[in-house]
Amino acid sequence: MPLLRIDTVAKKFGAFRAVDKLSLDVRAGEFFALLGPSGCGKTTLLRMLAGFETPDEGRILLDGKDIAQVLPHERPVNMMFQNYALFPHLNVRDNIAFGLKRAGMPRSDIKTRVAEMVALVKLDGLEKRKPDQLSGGQKQRVALARSLARRPQVLLLDEPLAALDKKLRESTQLELMELQRRLGMTFIIVTHDQEEAMTMASRIGVMDAGRLQQVATPRELYEAPASRWIAEFVGEVNLFDGQVEPHESNRLTVATRDAGTIFTAEPRHPVAKATVCVAIRPEKIKLSRRGPASDAVNAHAINRLEGVVSDVSYLGGFTTYKVKLDSGAMLRSSMANTARLDVDAYSAGQRVTAWFTPDDCVVLEQ
Numbered sequence: 001m002p003l004l005r006i007d008t009v010a011k012k013f014g015a016f017r018a019v020d021k022l023s024l025d026v027r028a029g030e031f032f033a034l035l036g037p038s039g040c041g042k043t044t045l046l047r048m049l050a051g052f053e054t055p056d057e058g059r060i061l062l063d064g065k066d067i068a069q070v071l072p073h074e075r076p077v078n079m080m081f082q083n084y085a086l087f088p089h090l091n092v093r094d095n096i097a098f099g100l101k102r103a104g105m106p107r108s109d110i111k112t113r114v115a116e117m118v119a120l121v122k123l124d125g126l127e128k129r130k131p132d133q134l135s136g137g138q139k140q141r142v143a144l145a146r147s148l149a150r151r152p153q154v155l156l157l158d159e160p161l162a163a164l165d166k167k168l169r170e171s172t173q174l175e176l177m178e179l180q181r182r183l184g185m186t187f188i189i190v191t192h193d194q195e196e197a198m199t200m201a202s203r204i205g206v207m208d209a210g211r212l213q214q215v216a217t218p219r220e221l222y223e224a225p226a227s228r229w230i231a232e233f234v235g236e237v238n239l240f241d242g243q244v245e246p247h248e249s250n251r252l253t254v255a256t257r258d259a260g261t262i263f264t265a266e267p268r269h270p271v272a273k274a275t276v277c278v279a280i281r282p283e284k285i286k287l288s289r290r291g292p293a294s295d296a297v298n299a300h301a302i303n304r305l306e307g308v309v310s311d312v313s314y315l316g317g318f319t320t321y322k323v324k325l326d327s328g329a330m331l332r333s334s335m336a337n338t339a340r341l342d343v344d345a346y347s348a349g350q351r352v353t354a355w356f357t358p359d360d361c362v363v364l365e366q
Helices: 042-050 092-102 107-120 136-148 166-183 194-200 218-223 228-233
Strands: 004-013 016-026 031-035 057-062 077-080 154-158 186-191 203-208 211-216 238-245 251-256 260-265 275-280 286-288 303-314 318-325 330-336 351-356 361-364
Touching: 004 042, 016 042, 016 057, 016 211, 031 042, 031 194, 042 077, 042 154, 042 186, 077 136, 092 107, 092 136, 107 136, 136 166, 166 194, 186 194, 194 218, 203 218, 203 228, 211 218, 211 228, 228 238, 228 275, 228 361, 238 260, 251 275, 260 303, 260 361, 286 330, 303 330, 318 351
Parallel strands: 031 186, 031 203, 077 154, 154 186
Antiparallel strands: 004 016, 004 057, 203 211, 238 251, 238 275, 251 260, 275 361, 286 351, 303 318, 303 351, 318 330
């Protein structure tokens, strides 16, 4: 049995169905991410887990017990809000202790638990400060400590890093991951930031229009998307629509308008439709001035496209190139900058050959 089972849960606001008969299992000790665009229902689902919204249909099982009708303060679930929701008139120590006092914990135990939480989130020496005397990162730690103080079975995080700058957000991601591993607690985070979800979570559920579109590990989600929508939503991708042609074993042939004939590896599951979409991630596409060296790959197992570089974006560790193919379509390539100088770089207006192998392609039916 999973620790948390969401069983065909639905929630409507008037005629709008925010969550549409959604089912999901979350394992004990898992760092799970709900990822999706704004308005997809992920925060509504999180609020139902916390008890702030009641499902219209379905069950929410925690350790086998249905908690859908249990009041928020009576369920072993805590939620950390996006705006932190700290009490401005209380100092750090009292903010962390607030829930413990409401639960009736003895004063000596509260003192011990607060000290433990302060040490856990590295707020030593700041116990007497009030929220307006703290930085954004420190406020985030106070909110986290308060959420953890009652030792919930599940901690819910509603875009907890959205207010932090990029550097602080990256360091806090690593701290949250380490904290979750040390505590062995189940974390469920809601985010619209793909990089954040893929960095932190062991599994990701991608939502759209109130439904789960795919649940997978970050690598599976990126390398084997279940649909065209997932491929476009998670990371950058090149997409070519085409028709499946008669093919030999271990290889699929797709005739496209924009990229000619593309050879792809045989999909894991048989292709039922004649019209498909071929997806290739930008980092899988190599550029060269004359095409790949003869010994780079088997000559018969390569896809070559000719075009002209139209745009170059240097991003430090890698450079992205937009290539206008001879067909008029645009292709995106992302190549690592392995040399300090730009000896291997390409410039706008330069003619290049873009190439990729059948294994670099993913065939999608929808």
